[in-house]
Amino acid sequence: MNRLVSELEFEKGLSEIRSALEKLTKADPRKVPDLAAQRARLEAQYDQQLAAIYREIIPWNRVLISRHPQRPRFLDFAAVLFPDFIELHGDRRYGDDGAIVGGPATFQGRSVILIGEQKGRSTKENIMRNFGMPHPEGYRKAERLIRMAERFDMPIVTFVDTSGASALEEDEARGVSWAIAECLRTQAEIHVPIISVIIGEGMSGGAIAIAMGNRVLMLEHSIYSVIAPEACASQLWRDVAAAPEAATAMHVTAQQLLRLGLIDRIVPEPLGGAHRDPTTAALYLETALREEFSRISFEQFDWAQQRYERYRQFGQVTDTLSTTQKAPTG
Amino acid sequence: MNRLVSELEFEKGLSEIRSALEKLTKADPRKVPDLAAQRARLEAQYDQQLAAIYREIIPWNRVLISRHPQRPRFLDFAAVLFPDFIELHGDRRYGDDGAIVGGPATFQGRSVILIGEQKGRSTKENIMRNFGMPHPEGYRKAERLIRMAERFDMPIVTFVDTSGASALEEDEARGVSWAIAECLRTQAEIHVPIISVIIGEGMSGGAIAIAMGNRVLMLEHSIYSVIAPEACASQLWRDVAAAPEAATAMHVTAQQLLRLGLIDRIVPEPLGGAHRDPTTAALYLETALREEFSRISFEQFDWAQQRYERYRQFGQVTDTLSTTQKAPTG
Amino acid sequence: MRDKRLDFLRRGRGERFKPLPDQELEKLPDDVWHKCLGCRELLYDKDLEANVWVCPRCGYHHRITVHERIAMLSDEGSFVETNHALRSLDPLEFTIRDRSYKDRLLQAEKDAGVSEAVVTGVATLDGVPISLAVMVMEYLGGAVGSVAGEKITRAVERAHQDGRGLVIVSQSGGMRMHEGLFSLMQMAKTSGALARLQQAKLPFISIIADQTYGGATASWVALGDVIIAEPGARVGFSGPRVLQAIKVRLADDVQKAEFMLQHGMIDLIVPRPQLRGTVIQFLHHFKGHMRCAAQVVPSQANGSAGNQRRKDEK
Amino acid sequence: MRDKRLDFLRRGRGERFKPLPDQELEKLPDDVWHKCLGCRELLYDKDLEANVWVCPRCGYHHRITVHERIAMLSDEGSFVETNHALRSLDPLEFTIRDRSYKDRLLQAEKDAGVSEAVVTGVATLDGVPISLAVMVMEYLGGAVGSVAGEKITRAVERAHQDGRGLVIVSQSGGMRMHEGLFSLMQMAKTSGALARLQQAKLPFISIIADQTYGGATASWVALGDVIIAEPGARVGFSGPRVLQAIKVRLADDVQKAEFMLQHGMIDLIVPRPQLRGTVIQFLHHFKGHMRCAAQVVPSQANGSAGNQRRKDEK
């Protein structure tokens, strides 16, 4: 575990221990004879406090974790889980979007198509990837790859991590809404299975656009929401400071959404979040995906139908004229 | 017939009569008592000479007629043949191209999809229509309309009139080759019949892109070619002045191409070309299309198969190892 | 009646969030004529109504009621409302401090005079059987939650089952935050239903009225076989309030129908007086796979007030 | 043998139409090493050949022969040429003043050492059955006429019939004017055949080598399930001579593979030493609908010289 990552606001209690640990790292082992013992003691303290903090975690904290700059991204997971991944480029119409990455890979001996939203880490990479906010051509590339998967009978695994689709003038001009809608319709049309994993932020239309899975997984500290809590707070509470309240009310965490039946599985993260131990986080995800793959019947199951039914049921309504919770179709 | 149109180089003999006719038009009928008689005499002269000129017509002359600035365009024909035509716009991806126009209309009580390349006449219109040279989004709009026709079982009529697809940097950047190729593939995939009419210039990939008809018609003085005769001359003869020679050698006219079996029907034009009498030209085209439609079996025929076979046969080759003209497939 | 008419003018396009100042309102006569929101001319009610509330002078499209839209897009007396009794279950038990979403819904119903942000039903239009959905801006700004998504989906499915054409008039501020991810899921649900309708080769005419943003735009609105906008309508991904939240400013023309036409996203801009005729033309062109006449006359079961024209109300 | 090698260097990319000046040529040693066309370093034949004629220092991709390409993209000894005896019928009886197209074809065959602008055949690649077509720039600049179109089409159909993957290496100046509209029709013919192959869910890997323009680009090249270019390759709609004729100047980078990658038209740029491995990966990923092993070993019937590697010729 990397105990030297920067703390989030609710982890402030760790910063003193982390500073002490940092000092030890730079210390000369010849001058500090009990270096190892000191470190072990500090690490134990750190872990204890970390555990205490994470026991009390509230939805808003997970919002912060999901956006941590060192949180592993799609390509970090891919490097561990899909070492033979080949990135394919372009929508064949306008451009190649850096915020959506995809192509074929092998998983458990089976060819799959991966599609993932990709945030950058350095400034340069963030510019190239538009901070993980896809342009229309990103969704059109995704749609092309989804059709490729359909043509060649390859299951699809999508990785969601975006604060939203790009919404500038150029995106309106190239029809970002159209690109998202068509991507959704294409996922409804195809017959291969889709597994979607929310690995960080899953915000609004830019997220669901590639997340129409037959199974939808969320990492323990990822979030998935119709709108960012801050935007919700400023619109409904008229007070951006109410964002933590909005996060709770909107049910944006994996734990809340699993209870509501909106997602199918939570993938555990190492204590303190995936960014403290990306390799372990990847292994947890691998385990989850292995299990999902072992449940997939590739030969005969009607995945299009299952997907239709999965999304068809969402949206609880009552027919005030009837006694049942769900009215018969009009 | 409009005898006041500007002459082409091979019609120079008409210009004197035309000038005389123009003078008569401006003359005061009260001062020229035999005006009607004079006009009738001149018109007879004009028509006689016109007929003589058109009896001697060579391929290069037709190249010039096909490009005459007053030659009727797709929308001129549509106004007569398809008065209820509704233009649909846009490729749903990038833009709306003025050089390709399309949408539903009724012909003989049947709903059809029209798609036509459209040159402008005024400078302003020519800029809007890029001189009839489609951008990639034009072919993508065409492809969208072709799929619409397929979805709703509507026959397609395409009108070809272009000196070629636009080939500037922006067109390469948006993949003009890709747009054309995908438009062709889509025409191969669909099951409704396509009737294509070359009404003016049918130049190269920009023309065939929307001309993959089950039946291909050409107006009497239209041309259809792999490349402009001037470009062929400058490349093969190393002399642009050899363009007339190149036009003959490349077989670009309706008459040559019908003999070669590359097109199915010639639609006659009024004497002196469609631009001298656009209404009659439209009626001739209407007659031809009525006949074509009466031959179309809409219910049971496999138009995709017929289209495949029609294009499959083009390209005469000999298998030097076999005795037949056409080798068995490898 | 007079008050309602003033409401309607007050809620005119572009002035939705800022009602006319009181002194302006006082200047308005309270009998049979009103000031056009486009050119400020005083116009007779009858002239406006005869022109489907489009100013005959400047072409300004005033907001019209859902009932007027339904009347405009169906044969007289043919519309039968469906699923009008659907209500939200408030799956998140959402409250904003002291105010619950449930109360907000009751208020919205009172304000808008309809029970949700979409009214759906079956009808004929020039004799062609259609499934019709019309959104209601007055109901929570046309925000899409579970019920709106469900009603749209059922309208799509009804078109599919019966072999009808589908016509949806959209106007929406986006997704309804009070139902969280349930709202977002309506994008997948409606797109999935549309995929099946379109695979069955039944046509979908998508009409954009007023302003349409967010999840509505990025699902069914964008998936029309033909997409028509009224002049001056706005359509885009992020609505004004979302743009404010994400600190993005767009030039004013960017989300206008005219901009979207130029950029290839919509097929046509059709003035309201020609809209009915245009939709009829498309339905006739595209009816190859529809099921025909016998089924089109709706039974009177399940009907409600939706088929009453405004003039019937007088 | 030496002369041929010099020919090959002389025809290197970007220098095709202007052979090295004689004084440069004289400076070239005539035994086992040659000057790189990219960095002008003197390199050993063996090093170059081991690296599939890519300069190990600067990465310059020298032009290679069709036989080398075939060897690179098939399992040793597996390639069996098909349709090698097809010849043009000169349907227009085309002559340029005194020079007939028929004569030009004989000359082209002599120059290029192959009988048309495409060599086709069947093979296996890493055990996967493929139908392979490789274009030949040396034959009339890779211009596509009836025979080239017919051979491509038959290669597509062969892949379809046998359930093979399709691999086409394209390099073409465009359509062959000497066959007029027959040449243009090859765009429709090949696209039509590809539509069927792809509906049968068989994969098509499109590889762009050297320069590819016009009808080739705007039909099969652009229709690959995956489109791969070699570094520095050029691909576009109008070739340099057409651009000259229509008086259009494009910036030098516009038709480069790198430009096309950036604009979303191609999937990958793969250096030649990795090309074989990359194609193998795609074939394995996409082989779901291929027919498998038993049929892959080709009969020796119909075979020809295509399966000889350059080193076999020595």
Ligand SMILES: [Zn+2]
């Ligand atoms: Zn007005």
Ligand SMILES: [Zn+2]
């Ligand atoms: Zn070098």
